[in-house]
Amino acid sequence: MVNQPLVNPCDHPHPIPAGGLTKNERLVWDALVETHAPQKAYEILDKLKEKGVRAPMTVYRALDGLEEKGVIHKLDGINAFVLCNHEVAHAVQAFLICTQCNDVQELGLDTEIEKDIRPVLTDRNFRLHAARLEVKGLCETCGQSMGSPG
Numbered sequence: 001m002v003n004q005p006l007v008n009p010c011d012h013p014h015p016i017p018a019g020g021l022t023k024n025e026r027l028v029w030d031a032l033v034e035t036h037a038p039q040k041a042y043e044i045l046d047k048l049k050e051k052g053v054r055a056p057m058t059v060y061r062a063l064d065g066l067e068e069k070g071v072i073h074k075l076d077g078i079n080a081f082v083l084c085n086h087e088v089a090h091a092v093q094a095f096l097i098c099t100q101c102n103d104v105q106e107l108g109l110d111t112e113i114e115k116d117i118r119p120v121l122t123d124r125n126f127r128l129h130a131a132r133l134e135v136k137g138l139c140e141t142c143g144q145s146m147g148s149p150g
Helices: 023-035 041-051 056-068 112-123 140-145
Strands: 072-075 080-083 092-098 104-106 131-137
Touching: 023 041, 023 056, 023 080, 041 056, 056 072, 056 080, 072 092, 072 131, 092 112
Parallel strands: 092 131
Antiparallel strands: 072 080, 092 104
8 A cells, every 4th residue: 555645734744754654654644634723642542443443542652653753742731742843853843822712833943942951961071862841821812802912
């Protein structure tokens, strides 16, 4: 079976990682694409039961594989997974998470966050594997509906 290019809901293309995706990774990927929102592992499992996936470990292994390939991210603060919005793998990840509507925005790779952290790592001779910043608050829409300035 030939894998087709991965595309997230925002139509950002994702190259197939070397070796492609396993069958279960593809099922989990499709479930995330279909939803357009952060999903917990058990929510994904519920969607995949009709496709014969019954074991939570099957979903967790697929999520681990997708995260390792750089096409999804785990949001620790809400224990959910989202599609990556970038075409290249990146160690520094930053997200804005709305606590009211659960919208998640992944910040672009051009943010100052990585530029600011690199000198600190170099000064301490520390090798970065991954860094994830999760900022919780209200998105523009929810902030306006509550009458707050943002």
